[in-house]
Amino acid sequence: MINSSPTVQLRLQRLFGQNEMVLLLVLLGMVTAITIVSPRFLGPENLFSILLSASYTGIFAIGFLLVLVSGGLDVSFTAVATVAQYVMGTVLIANPDIPPAVAVLLPLVVGVALGSLNALLIHYLNAPPIIITIANLNIFFGLLQFITGGEWLNGFPEWFDHFPQTYVISFQNADGVSYGLSIIVVIWIAVAVVAGLLMHYFKAGRKLYAMGGNLEAARRAGIDILRYRIFAYGFLGFCAGLGGLVHTFITQTVVPNTLVGHEFDVVAAVVLGGASIFGGSGTVVGTVLGVTLLAVLGNALTIMKVPTYWHEVFVGGIVILSIAITTLSAIAARNREKKYHAQ
Amino acid sequence: MLNKILEASRGWGRRNAEMAALPFLLLGVVAVLSIATEIVSEGNIHFLSVENFGAMAAQIPELGLLSLAMMVTMLTAGINLSIISSANLVGVGMAVTFVTFGPGAAAAGMTIPLIVVTIVGGLLFSVLLGWFNGLLIAKLKITPVLATLGTMILYEGLTLAITKGYVISGMPEEFLNIAAGSFFGIPYALILFVVVAIVIAYVLQRRPFGRQLYMLGSNQTATSFSAVNIDRVIIKTYMLSGLLVGFAAIIMLSRFSSANARQGTSLLLVTVLIAVLGGTDPDGGFGKVLGLVMALLIMQAITSGLNLLSISSFLTLGLWGALLIGVIAYRSYRAKNPGKRAKSLAA
Numbered sequence: 001m002i003n004s005s006p007t008v009q010l011r012l013q014r015l016f017g018q019n020e021m022v023l024l025l026v027l028l029g030m031v032t033a034i035t036i037v038s039p040r041f042l043g044p045e046n047l048f049s050i051l052l053s054a055s056y057t058g059i060f061a062i063g064f065l066l067v068l069v070s071g072g073l074d075v076s077f078t079a080v081a082t083v084a085q086y087v088m089g090t091v092l093i094a095n096p097d098i099p100p101a102v103a104v105l106l107p108l109v110v111g112v113a114l115g116s117l118n119a120l121l122i123h124y125l126n127a128p129p130i131i132i133t134i135a136n137l138n139i140f141f142g143l144l145q146f147i148t149g150g151e152w153l154n155g156f157p158e159w160f161d162h163f164p165q166t167y168v169i170s171f172q173n174a175d176g177v178s179y180g181l182s183i184i185v186v187i188w189i190a191v192a193v194v195a196g197l198l199m200h201y202f203k204a205g206r207k208l209y210a211m212g213g214n215l216e217a218a219r220r221a222g223i224d225i226l227r228y229r230i231f232a233y234g235f236l237g238f239c240a241g242l243g244g245l246v247h248t249f250i251t252q253t254v255v256p257n258t259l260v261g262h263e264f265d266v267v268a269a270v271v272l273g274g275a276s277i278f279g280g281s282g283t284v285v286g287t288v289l290g291v292t293l294l295a296v297l298g299n300a301l302t303i304m305k306v307p308t309y310w311h312e313v314f315v316g317g318i319v320i321l322s323i324a325i326t327t328l329s330a331i332a333a334r335n336r337e338k339k340y341h342a343q
Numbered sequence: 344m345l346n347k348i349l350e351a352s353r354g355w356g357r358r359n360a361e362m363a364a365l366p367f368l369l370l371g372v373v374a375v376l377s378i379a380t381e382i383v384s385e386g387n388i389h390f391l392s393v394e395n396f397g398a399m400a401a402q403i404p405e406l407g408l409l410s411l412a413m414m415v416t417m418l419t420a421g422i423n424l425s426i427i428s429s430a431n432l433v434g435v436g437m438a439v440t441f442v443t444f445g446p447g448a449a450a451a452g453m454t455i456p457l458i459v460v461t462i463v464g465g466l467l468f469s470v471l472l473g474w475f476n477g478l479l480i481a482k483l484k485i486t487p488v489l490a491t492l493g494t495m496i497l498y499e500g501l502t503l504a505i506t507k508g509y510v511i512s513g514m515p516e517e518f519l520n521i522a523a524g525s526f527f528g529i530p531y532a533l534i535l536f537v538v539v540a541i542v543i544a545y546v547l548q549r550r551p552f553g554r555q556l557y558m559l560g561s562n563q564t565a566t567s568f569s570a571v572n573i574d575r576v577i578i579k580t581y582m583l584s585g586l587l588v589g590f591a592a593i594i595m596l597s598r599f600s601s602a603n604a605r606q607g608t609s610l611l612l613v614t615v616l617i618a619v620l621g622g623t624d625p626d627g628g629f630g631k632v633l634g635l636v637m638a639l640l641i642m643q644a645i646t647s648g649l650n651l652l653s654i655s656s657f658l659t660l661g662l663w664g665a666l667l668i669g670v671i672a673y674r675s676y677r678a679k680n681p682g683k684r685a686k687s688l689a690a
Contacts, residue, residue, distance in 0.1 A: 073488065127671045128625045130422065130488050131615055135664040138612050142661030261608075264496050271489065309503035316497030323493060324483045331484065 023273065023289040027296065034300045041303055044171065045179050052250065054295035055188040056243040058288065060266045061273070062195045063239025065287045068270060069199070070232040071212035074118055076133040077236055077266075078259040079140035081244035084110040086144060088245065089153035089254040096157040103160075107241040114140065115237020119229040141260050153254035164249040184246055191239065196284035208232055268319040269294050274326055294318075362622040362634035369641050376648030388651050395651065399643050400529075401522070404536035405594045406610065406617070407639050411543055412587035413614040414635055415580055418547070419560045420627025421480065421487035423584050426591075427611050428498040429472045433592040434602035435502050437465045438511040445515050458518050466589040472498065473585020477578035502604040512601035522598035532594045539590060543583075544632035556580055560627025609660060616667045617642050 035042040060077060067074050084107035092103050114136075121132050167180035199205035207228050210218040219225055248254055273290025274282055294315065301311055356363035377390040389395070409426055416423040440461045448457040472494070479490035524531050547553035555576045558566045567573050596602055615625075621638030623630030642663075649659050 121668060125668070125671050125675045127675065128422075131619065131625050131671070132668065134612050134615060135667040138609075138664035139661045139668075142657045142659070142664065145657035146655050146661065264492060267492060268496070307504075307507065309506075309508055310500070312496060312500030313504050314500075316493060316495075316500045320479065320490075320493040320497060323485050323489055324479070327484050 020274065020283065020286050020289060023286060023293060027289060027293050030293070030296055030300065034303065038303050041300065045173055046299070048179055048181060050295050050299050051185045052182050054291050055184045056247040056250070057266055057269060057295070058188045058291040059191055059239050059243040059246060061269045061287050061291050062191055062284060063236035064266050064270050065282055065284065066195065066208060066232045067236045069212045069282050070208040070228065071215055072122065072229065072232060073129040074133045074233060074236055075130065075263045076118060076137040076140060077240040078261070078263050079137045079144070080111055080114045080237055080240040081247070081259050082256060083114065083140050083144050084241040085244040085248050085254045086148060086153070089248065092156055092160065093153060100159055104245060107245045108238055111237040111241025111244070112234045113237070115233045115235070115240065116230050119233035123226050123229050145256055148256065150256050154252060156252060160249070161252060184249060187242070187246060191242065192284055192288050199284060204228070204231060265294065265315065268315050271319055272322045359631070362631065362637060365621070365634060365637040365641065369637060369644070372641050372644050376644060380648065380651045383652055390648055390651060395647055399647050400533050401598065403639060403643050404532040405591045405598070406613065406643065407536045407636070408539065408587050408591035408594070409610060410614040410617040410635055410639060411540065411632070412584040412591065414618040414623050414630055415556070415587070416487065416584050417618055417623050417625055418556055418627060418630050419577060419580050421580070422491060423476065423581065424488065424491040424611065425476060425495040425498055426584070426588050426614065427608055428495045428502065429469060429585065429588045430592040430595060431602065431604055431606050432472065432498045432502045433465050433469045433589055434596045434606070435505055435511060435604070436468055437461050437592070437596055438514065438602040439505065440464070441514050441518065442511060445513070449515065454515050454517055458515060462593055465593060466586060469585045469589030469592060470582050471585070473581045473583070473588065474578060476585070477581030480581065481574035481577040499604055506604055508604065510601050510603040514596065514600050519597055519600055522594055535590065535594070539587070540632055540636060547632065552576070552579060557628055612663060613642065616663055619667060620670050
């Protein structure tokens, strides 16, 4: 018997009951298991490549987390990202000499604009976010396909091609090919750190949690709901634009339907990271872990030669399982608290 | 006499404000599209033609059944995002059964029994898929959006795992007759849809389960205090949604004679649009089958008309989205600024 006061017990429960701890343990367990099966997995080259391939999903996920925390939902961000890619791609190919800063800023502006449009429609029409954003997904994507005719864009300027090969930490493998921590991954980490600080130490972030916890209470506490809705959806738009930019950096091509249809990979990662679809909870650390976990799982399935069409079964199953566990543990925690107060 | 009809229709309009505009909208859409097709095709293609109505009649049943499947969940303030992937999973399941046992059954002269067994099995399977949705929502308290999002990915993944990404084709001739055959010129599929729609309307309006479903959508807490077993109503609703998906899957498989994992994924938006256009409140509690059927006719007329005008299907997709937002905007405006008549009624 551990002879501890209830507060210590509660603190321990809080620490180990925390979703992030569980995720970290699952992730470490998975990495160990995969490494035993296939030792090549743990090589730094493979790990860096997993991070790089997860970077744009990771950036989308952080934006999605903010909207989810504020009690909203947005499935149109992949279409927003694609529109942003096309605007930048078209401008960049027509005028290869425009300053890189302007070219990079373009998708971000487009993203923020379209994200804010979602917020305005949801706020003023007072309609369920899922319905508004399903509609906008189709408007953005339908019009984009109609206007561009589904044309692929490539042939970007030299600096655009070189940028993603900038390594912050660089190594060389046995064949003399250099690899390392790409600047792209650093962008993802930077977005995560900024969002993490924002959500924990700034009023804006705390207000998003308040809105997601209880919208009516937040309104009566004097929070300007419209402003913070625009903030959350606009931030997701920003992340969509940035994710689209990063995706273009990695692939060097803009194709209309590579991102659209993969919204749920992002939703899966964020929910796996412990954000509640009810709003009001979820952390950036959890989201980053969720994205990494799914990326590692995808990589592991590929290494173990599981056919790709099985991947979706795994992702769907894991999402349902993790939602179920999160929800049930939330209910259990509520009951525990009730019991504690009753004592 | 005319006065009485006018009075009766006005009364209907007052009682059903959310769908009173739909008959006029339908007439307007048909009129505009008839004139537009005549002008654009210089009199070569007619919107009001037997061929066009035939084409519309072929597409209405599956879209209608899927929209009903969406609507019943929306009445409880839920949503079912897994309808399309469920339909594909059920369709692929039935297709695999036909491909595996079809030749043997044909040799033994047992094709009809095989078809009956497969259809019954398919319907049971789709009810099971719906039951799983209901279980996640009612027992595990997962919100409908997330639960059905999860099963949407899961069911699509299972379908992909079964088909390995290929299309499964080669259905028995007799089975194709469901979509191809007709009774005095009315396709069997359309008859099936009309019968199902009437039954659903009856269940929703006249049966205790239907009333509980509306109550649940308006106010869950009040309903639970009214001695209604909420979990059971939710699970039954999603099972009903699954059953409707099963009917749609049968018609789809029969119409295309093949099944794959990604058939008709763009229909998801359209079913939401039809339900909302037909007066179903996405926040639950309100909506009728009659409104849905009128919205269905409007949507099908627009789709066929734009198709006759050879407008890009991507532009149509965008227009549907815009129409959905337009309808919601109009409803929200009306809710804030009720018309003169509604005001005088209230006073």
